[in-house]
Amino acid sequence: MREILAGTIARFRKDLGLTQEMLAERLGITFQAVSKWETNQTVPDTVLLPKLAQALGVSVDKLLGYSAFGGDVSFYESDYKKDEYFWGVQPSVMCLKILETMPPTRPMKILDIGCGEGKDAVFLARCGYDVSAFDISEAGLEKTKRLADKARVNVRTFRANLCDYRLDENYDILFSSGTLHYIKPELRDEIMANYKLHATGMVAFHVFVKKPFIGLPPDDNIKNYHPWKSGELFTFFHDWVIDSCTEHIFDCNSSGVPHRHAANRLFARKEV
Ligand SMILES: C[S@@+](CC[C@H](N)C(=O)[O-])C[C@H]1O[C@@H](n2cnc3c(N)ncnc32)[C@H](O)[C@@H]1O
Known part of the structure; x- marks a missing residue:
């Protein structure tokens, strides 16, 4: 929590083009106090939080990194409200690779980032992992819980916007399939x-990438869609062991309009 708050204060201050001195002046405190918050040496007094949030033009929730939905609703919300599972209930092939690479021979925590309706989170829980999962879609999370109940496993779900939410606990494995291209490039x-x-063990990420011969998807929320450059995800993990990093092109018909995506799958392990 402290670490998240330190990050959000600095980020929202910079977004507004404020120096630490300018923010301090608005709050009637010293700039050293702001500097200490942003470097996680101290935390703002609780009574100051509403004033701080106001000075940064955000809600207290957003400052604490919890929600910040700002009216944002998943593009898939209405599809997720239907009874059938929009993405089906079969797990992604990535789950099998996780089982191979880091089988749950000891208690192992996984976070599914952008879990949708939970097909992968529930499969991994059935395999014996301790699974948490988040998505921006309330309807997706409801369906994840229903799928988990049906399989008689537990998946800890919470709603969060991945652009605002920052991890403050460790996971053995971070998993994300088809979601990380909703991160704004500057974040x-x-x-x-x-x-x-x-991530103490490994990351397993599947992201959409830009290719000159692949057009924008017809069914996506273009405003929030930020496909990665080829190789970009890899560079973030250059100092980890890259188990595999592959690209593939696949057909998609998610909107009823046939189109193609280019995607990158990365499996990287942290060696300690
Ligand atoms: C293509 S779906 C993939 C869902 C799931 N991982 C799967 O493979 O079935 C992308 C998911 O990202 C979620 N999403 C989009 N923007 C998000 C954001 N800003 N924060 C969290 N989740 C987001 C959507 O609600 C959707 O469930």
Whole structure:
């Protein structure tokens, strides 16, 4: 929590083009106090939080890194409200690779980032992992819980916007399939640094990448869609062991309009 708050104060201050001195002046405190918050040496007094949030133009929730939905609803919300599972219930092939690389021979914590309706999170829980999962979609999380109940396993779900949420606990494995291209490019450095810090074993990420011969998907929320450059994800993990990093092109019909995606799958292990 402290680490998240330190990051959000600095980020929202810079977004507004404020120096530490300018923010301090608005709050009637010293700039050293702001500097200490941002370097996680101290935390703001609770009574100051509403005023601080107001000075930064955000809600207290957003400052604490919890929600910050700002009216944002998943593009898939209405599809997830239907009874059938939009993405099906078969796990991604990535789950099998996780089983091969880091089988749950001891208690192992996984976080599924952008879990959708939970097909992968529930499969991994059935395999014996201790699974947490988040998504911006309330309907997706409801379906994840229903799928977990049906399989009689537990998946800890919570709603969060991956652009605002920062990890403050460690996971053996971070997993994300088809979601990390919703991170705004200017947040990638910070979010990947946060993920690297809190992944103690491995990351398994599947992201969409830009190719000149692949058009924008017809069914996506273009405003929030930020495909990665080829190799970009790899560079964030250059100091880890890269188990595999592959690209593939696949057909998709998610909107009823046939189209193609280019995607990158990365499996990287932290060696300690
Ligand atoms: C293509 S779906 C993949 C879902 C799931 N991982 C799967 O493979 O079935 C992308 C998911 O990202 C979620 N999403 C989009 N933007 C998000 C954000 N800013 N924060 C968290 N989740 C987001 C959507 O709600 C959706 O469930």
